[in-house]
Amino acid sequence: MTEMSDPIIIAGAGIVGAAIAFELSRRGRKVVLIDRQEPGRGASFGNMASIAINGFDAVSRPSTWKKIPFWLANPVAPVAADPLYAWRMVPWFLRFLRAGTSSRIREIEDAGASLATRSLEDLRLMLSLLGADHMLSETSCLCVFGSESEYRAGQGNLEMMGRYGLKYEILRGAEIQDREPLLTREIQHAALLPDNHFVSNPFELVGRLVAAMQSHGGTLVRGEVADVERDNGLVTGVRLTDGRTIAGSKVALTLGVHTRELAGRLAEPIPLETERGYHTQIMAPGIDLKWSIIWPERAFMITPTAGGIRVGGSVEMAGLERAPNWRRARILVDHAKFALPGLKVENAEEWMGHRPALPDTIPVISASARHPGLYYATGHGHLGLTYSATTANIMADMMTGEAPAVDMRPFRVNRF
Ligand SMILES: Cc1cc2nc3c(=O)[nH]c(=O)nc-3n(C[C@H](O)[C@H](O)[C@H](O)COP(=O)(O)OP(=O)(O)OC[C@H]3O[C@@H](n4cnc5c(N)ncnc54)[C@H](O)[C@@H]3O)c2cc1C
Numbered sequence: 001m002t003e004m005s006d007p008i009i010i011a012g013a014g015i016v017g018a019a020i021a022f023e024l025s026r027r028g029r030k031v032v033l034i035d036r037q038e039p040g041r042g043a044s045f046g047n048m049a050s051i052a053i054n055g056f057d058a059v060s061r062p063s064t065w066k067k068i069p070f071w072l073a074n075p076v077a078p079v080a081a082d083p084l085y086a087w088r089m090v091p092w093f094l095r096f097l098r099a100g101t102s103s104r105i106r107e108i109e110d111a112g113a114s115l116a117t118r119s120l121e122d123l124r125l126m127l128s129l130l131g132a133d134h135m136l137s138e139t140s141c142l143c144v145f146g147s148e149s150e151y152r153a154g155q156g157n158l159e160m161m162g163r164y165g166l167k168y169e170i171l172r173g174a175e176i177q178d179r180e181p182l183l184t185r186e187i188q189h190a191a192l193l194p195d196n197h198f199v200s201n202p203f204e205l206v207g208r209l210v211a212a213m214q215s216h217g218g219t220l221v222r223g224e225v226a227d228v229e230r231d232n233g234l235v236t237g238v239r240l241t242d243g244r245t246i247a248g249s250k251v252a253l254t255l256g257v258h259t260r261e262l263a264g265r266l267a268e269p270i271p272l273e274t275e276r277g278y279h280t281q282i283m284a285p286g287i288d289l290k291w292s293i294i295w296p297e298r299a300f301m302i303t304p305t306a307g308g309i310r311v312g313g314s315v316e317m318a319g320l321e322r323a324p325n326w327r328r329a330r331i332l333v334d335h336a337k338f339a340l341p342g343l344k345v346e347n348a349e350e351w352m353g354h355r356p357a358l359p360d361t362i363p364v365i366s367a368s369a370r371h372p373g374l375y376y377a378t379g380h381g382h383l384g385l386t387y388s389a390t391t392a393n394i395m396a397d398m399m400t401g402e403a404p405a406v407d408m409r410p411f412r413v414n415r416f
């Protein structure tokens with residue numbers, strides 16, 4: 001069979017799958033990209049658009065554990081868990097705790113840095129190949145701290161950035177409002193993150209990737225993947241829930257949090273959980289914000305996007321089925337109104353999405369350990385957009401028999 005008659009199948013057209021499909025098609029491979037809905041309608045639709053290259057610090061650590069009782073008791077806390085769902089998360093949570101030893105923290109940060117330090121450059125190249133350089137912001141991100149103690153708590157992240165050669169600049173007092181006059185004067189401590197740019201519209205980016213893949217000869221199929229077909233242990237394609245089969249000897253599962261179901265069926269369990277997050281897209285904000293703002297202690301961001309200002313963040317552990325709790329989105333809007341006193345909330349739309357979260361916060365980017373021809377790219381958590389172009393390069397290397405430029409051991413699927 002020739003490479004063109006044996007397509008590479010990418011199951012799942014979020015930012016991760018679409019970027020991989022684009023990269024493979026650009027390299028001359030025949031690609032079939034499958035999604036059960038319009039590409040980019042999953043978690044990738046409503047993220048905060050940030051290329052958050054500082055966001056790879058290990059989340060599980062003693063300072064986080066200490067906050068858990070406060071979060072659970074406080075309805076406006078940045079992290080919440082549904083008590084009816086929490087018991088189902090016990091195995092995930094135990095793994096999360098195990099990821100918090102000091103040696104593991106360093107390994108997690110080394111692994112994150114191996115992706116994060118390439119992310120911006122890889123994303124710039126991807127956008128340029130798409131003819132979409134204009135989608136990347138000229139400005140970047142202001143990381144704000146509401147008090148001296150919040151600022152001290154933020155030092156760990158800044159020190160980590162310094163350790164891996166990432167740039168930041170400390171701003172104090174009026175220096176902050178000199179950069180972004182819309183920010184309240186109550187904020188006296190901030191760090192400028194000059195390489196944390198943002199894109200104008202994450203959903204549009206997925207659409208552009210898919211269109212470019214199609215222009216390189218790739219095919220988009222609408223359908224729900226039910227299983228990966230195998231013969232004598234080798235991958236032969238995928239079966240859809242409507243009975244269709246699509247043949248191909250290499251398949252990548254890039255189904256975001258839903259990869260869990262298929263991987264489990266293939267006896268290769270991946271402990272994915274949804275970390276539900278919210279945004280409010282404010283179409284008539286009444287202000288012209290230049291920078292994206294992140295407020296780590298309140299776990300939210302404000303990003304000037306193509307369709308107005310987006311306010312979002314929050315972590316809610318409540319599974320895939322439970323209806324959104326829009327109160328969580330409104331808490332973030334209240335925080336945003338405090339940070340930007342001129343913000344008007346008119347013509348606004350709320351959204352909730354499912355971050356694919358792994359307990360050690362490192363994605364799985366890996367060949368299957370059981371099924372030759374099967375690959376996974378999932379579990380990108382809070383950084384799927386940030387890592388998208390880098391993940392695409394790595395996956396395209398792995399799937400075409402080239403050696404990736406990154407040590408892939410930390411990202412293997414059978415590490416759990
Ligand atoms: C509020 C919020 C803010 C965020 N902010 C940022 C940010 O600023 N920067 C950043 O880098 N990341 C951010 N993220 C994280 C980022 O959005 C995710 O990591 C990323 O979107 C994951 O992409 P994905 O392609 O793996 O998954 P998804 O986008 O969820 O895509 C998976 C796709 O698989 C399809 N699918 C599922 N099951 C099947 C099936 N059986 N058959 C066929 N198709 C199927 C779905 O329809 C979907 O299109 C944020 C997330 C949230 C929720």
